[in-house]
Amino acid sequence: MLELSRILVVIEPGSDSQPALDKAVQLAKYTDSELELMICDYSAYLEDGYYFDPIQAQKMRYEHSELHIKELEAMAAPLREQGLEVTVTAAWGNPPYEEVITRVKDSNPSLVIKSTRHHNKLARMVLSNEDWELIRYCPAPLLLVKSQLWPSSPVFLAAVDPDHVNDKPAALDHKIISGAASLAAISGGQLHLFHSAWQPPLAGVYKVLSDANQEGNKLKNLATLNGICESSCHWSDEDVVHALPTTASVLNASAVVIGAVSRSRIDRVLIGSTAEKVLDQLECDVLVIKPD
Secondary structure (H helix, E strand, O other): OOOOOEEEEEOOOOOOOOHHHHHHHHHHHHHOOEEEEEEEEOOHHHOEOOOEOHHHHHHHHHHHHHHHHHHHHHHHHHHHHOOOOEEEEEEEOOOHHHHHHHHHHHHOOOEEEEEOOOOOHHHHHOOOOHHHHHHHHOOOOEEEEOOOOOOOOOEEEEEEOOOOOOOOOOHHHHHHHHHHHHHHHHHOOEEEEEEEOOOOOEOOOEOOOOOHHHHHHHHHHHHHHOOOOHHHEEEEOOOHHHHHHHHHHHHOOOEEEEEOOOOOHHHHHHOOOHHHHHHOOOOOEEEEEOOO
């Protein structure tokens, strides 16, 4: 179960638009959650010895962080007037995502929310990107926000894997479903399941056909164990990277819930994880859940 008692919101410094904050406020009003607004920033200009001696640089970093605190307090003030409990934090470090992870370990939030944008293939495969690093290493559930506020009766699509391929622990499917069910329960939404039964082509050419009855039964059994009706189950024999975004679009899903398992550095540079590949293709929000 996704207990939304405390939400850590990653704020983009200097940005007029804060989709992560908007979504966090919506969730906080559903659940009366406490919000923590956090800015993580870095500039080589303020490093020791770059332009300033260590004492001057330290002072300027402190002043820089104080400006961020004021910015966060200005965001927090109207939320507190609405009755929400809001705290603020500013951090400095390179890379910034490590500061987020450190704060997650210290404060143990129920959920981390961060806004994200489309990244091209080069950025996904080669460059170190904050979103990808948080997917890999953030120990708390991570909601990457792309879309606007969820409508009334939003649709949540849980991407499961009854075959337990890609080295995923079997319990992760139930954790994914539980997370999606929690979001549906607090928002008055609907829960659907999705499974891709795609298999690599034989000799790289000949498509392997899946047994429709067998795959349908696998998903039905998983749904039954979690109290979900058969009409809310969807499976495809197409690659998940293409089939999942298509299904999400057809259902007009507000968020897709997926699992992610960290890989070795070499492996993730070469091919990335399924979560990373799918993320760019989805137009809706994405909730990333890790195994226990």
